[in-house]
Amino acid sequence: MNLILLLMAFCVGMAMSIQAAVNTQLAASIGANSVVAALVSFACGTIVLLGVAVSRGGLGGVFAALAAQPPWKFAGGFLGAAFVFGTVFLAPRIGLLSLIVLVIAGQLLTSMAIDHFGLINMAVRKVSSVKMLGACVVALGVAITLFGDRIVASMGR
Structure with a gap:
């Protein structure tokens, strides 16, 4: 690219x-x-x-x-x-950070579906397992961004 x-x-x-x-x-x-x-x-x-x-x-x-x-x-x-x-x-x-990470997660999942299935008359671009792994890493990052402080706080109790 x-x-x-x-x-x-x-x-x-x-x-x-x-x-x-x-x-x-x-x-x-x-x-x-x-x-x-x-x-x-x-x-x-x-x-x-x-x-x-x-x-x-x-x-x-x-x-x-x-x-x-x-x-x-x-x-x-x-x-x-x-x-x-x-x-x-x-x-x-x-908050802006929560908003943007959720926007990115929504964009990521929707874009993967559109590419993979060629929805809305877009070209089919199959989502490989490596790209799926990358999406999972991003989803994990979103979860950590949104809930990481609570998770760390609950582990310290």
């Missing part, structure tokens, strides 16, 4: 954590309104993406192609909104 692409993926992960923290602070500063904070986040992102789309050749012909798409293909927007709202709502309640 291309090292640049791997580095980009790592940076996307960093951006997710920073985004959750920034949006949480925005929500807190506007009366703990998680929905409005998520809306503002999406509006800002929409403006940036619109600018990039226009600078890359505009939107000519795209609207006709969009009208021909089945409704399920628009679920990404709803899922993105749920993600942003979920991070804004949950980060102050369960």
